[in-house]
Structure formats: C-alpha cells, structure tokens
Amino acid sequence: MREMLFWAASVVAVGSALMVITRRSPVASALWLVVTLYQLAILFVLLDAHFIGALQVLVYAGAIMVLFLFVIMLLNLGRVQAGDMAGTGRRVIAGVAGAVLLGELFVFRLAVPPTDLVLPTGTVAGIVEAEGAVTAVAKPLFQSYLVPFEITSVMLLAAIVGAVVLAKRKL
Amino acid sequence: MLGPSLAVSAILFSIGVVGVLLRRNAIVIFMCVELMLNAVNLTFIALSQQLGMDGQVFVFFVMTVAAAEAAVGLAIIIALYRHRDTVNLQNINLLRG
Numbered sequence: 001m002r003e004m005l006f007w008a009a010s011v012v013a014v015g016s017a018l019m020v021i022t023r024r025s026p027v028a029s030a031l032w033l034v035v036t037l038y039q040l041a042i043l044f045v046l047l048d049a050h051f052i053g054a055l056q057v058l059v060y061a062g063a064i065m066v067l068f069l070f071v072i073m074l075l076n077l078g079r080v081q082a083g084d085m086a087g088t089g090r091r092v093i094a095g096v097a098g099a100v101l102l103g104e105l106f107v108f109r110l111a112v113p114p115t116d117l118v119l120p121t122g123t124v125a126g127i128v129e130a131e132g133a134v135t136a137v138a139k140p141l142f143q144s145y146l147v148p149f150e151i152t153s154v155m156l157l158a159a160i161v162g163a164v165v166l167a168k169r170k171l
Numbered sequence: 172m173l174g175p176s177l178a179v180s181a182i183l184f185s186i187g188v189v190g191v192l193l194r195r196n197a198i199v200i201f202m203c204v205e206l207m208l209n210a211v212n213l214t215f216i217a218l219s220q221q222l223g224m225d226g227q228v229f230v231f232f233v234m235t236v237a238a239a240e241a242a243v244g245l246a247i248i249i250a251l252y253r254h255r256d257t258v259n260l261q262n263i264n265l266l267r268g
Contacts, residue, residue, distance in 0.1 A: 043176065163242040
C-alpha cells in the first residue's frame with residue numbers, strides 16, 4: 001500500500017513537473033506546479049515527515065502559489081506570450097544539460113551515508129509516533145536550532161521591507 | 172524507500188534546471204526555481220529517515236527562505252515590468268557582452 005502510494009505520487013509529481021515546463025500559459029504552469037507540490041506533500045507524509053507535509057500544503061501550495069498567481073493577475077500575464085519558449089538551439093542545450101545533470105545526480109545517489117551515522121530503521125517513525133508529529137520537529141527546532149530560528153525571523157522582516165520597497169511606485 | 176526518493180528528487184531537480192534553460196518568461200523561470208527547491212527538500216526528508224530529525228528542521232528553514240525569496244523575487248519582477256513593460260528575459264539584456 002505504502003509502496004503503491006509512493007510510486008503513484010512520484011509518477012504524478014514527475015509528470016506534472018514536465019507539464020510545468022512545457023505549458024505555454026503561465027497560469028497553467030502555476031496550476032501544474034500546485035499539483036507537483038501536493039504530490040511532494042504526499043511523499044513527505046510517506047517518509048514520516050507529517051508536519052512538513054502539512055506545511056508544504058499550507059505554505060507552498062497555499063501561500064507561495066497564491067502569490068505567484070496574484071502577480072500573474074496583477075501584471076495581466078495570463079495570456080500565452082510569443083517567444084516564451086526558447087529556440088531549437090537552446091532546447092538542445094537545455095536537453096543535454098538536463099540529461100548530464102540527471103546522470104551526475106544518479107551517480108551521486110550511489111554514495112551511501114557513513115554507517116556509524118545511520119540510525120536503525122524506524123527510528124524517526126518511532127520518534128514521530130512517541131512525541132507526535134509537531135513535537136518531533138519542534139524539539140530540535142527550539143533547542144539545537146534556536147539561534148538559526150531567531151535569525152530566520154530577522155530575514156523574514158528584511159524580506160517584507162525589501163518587497164515593499166521594491167514594489168512600491170514612490171517611497 | 173531512500174533510493175527511489177533520491178531518484179525522484181534527482182529527476183525533479185533536472186526538470187527544474189531544464190525549465191530554467193527552456194523558458195524566457197521570468198515568472199515561469201521563478202516557478203522552476205521553486206521546483207528545484209522542492210526537489211532538494213525531498214532529498215532532505217528522505218535522508219532524515221536515516222540520519223535523524225535534523226533533516227526535517229532544515230526543510231523548515233528552506234521553506235522559510237523560499238517564502239522570503241518568493242516575496243522579494245516577485246517584487247523584483249513587478250519593478251521590472253514597470254520599467255520595461257515585459258517579463259520576457261530576452262528583452263532584458265543590458266548586461267549582454
């Protein structure tokens with residue numbers, strides 16, 4: 001069951017990712033990207049990251065994609081634009097570069113983590129089961145990663161100010 | 172399911188790279204970058220199954236950075252559109268050698 005769900009979600013994710021880069025309309029691309037993000041949320045849940053899966057739907061498929069669609073609407077870019085797709089030469093370069101990168105990543109996949117770092121199978125699933133999905137992420141976040149967490153809040157503030165400054169007509 | 176997850180992640184990342192090279196619409200290119208970020212998130216989650224919860228915490232940070240990046244990036248695209256009346260990157264070649 002788990003395996004089947006995993007493969008179904010993977011196939012749909014890859015298929016809709018291909019649709020993202022081949023659809024000419026930006027709105028269609030955005031909606032296919034939402035499909036991909038949902039499939040990734042399913043994969044996260046199957047890989048024992050329930051909280052991150054929920055965040056993926058809320059933050060990515062919800063907030064970030066709404067921002068994208070809002071900008072497409074604001075700039076009236078929903079129509080298909082001439083010259084969006086690259087020419088034949090560029091397509092060949094893109095295809096070759098993608099194939100080479102894919103090959104390299106598959107070679108990297110052969111590398112295994114050092115055995116003394118690998119936890120016994122089911123450890124993370126056990127932690128999630130014992131502490132609950134949110135606590136399992138919150139504990140390391142607020143203990144060993146507290147300083148990065150606080151720095152993130154400063155970064156978000158800077159991003160908000162930056163976005164307003166960039167998008168405003170006159171300050 | 173570590174191996175298959177890493178394979179899916181590699182495929183998604185490559186699709187994102189191909190998309191960035193293939194498209195000229197700045198917003199679609201930006202979406203492809205988000206796709207690449209998500210592929211990396213999948214790698215983190217897959218490896219966190221073997222190496223502990225830290226991977227999931229990192230995905231949390233990646234998501235925060237992605238949200239900030241989306242806000243700033245889209246603001247840049249809006250500013251770009253105001254100046255040039257287009258988001259087609261072929262027309263934005265001031266720095267071309």
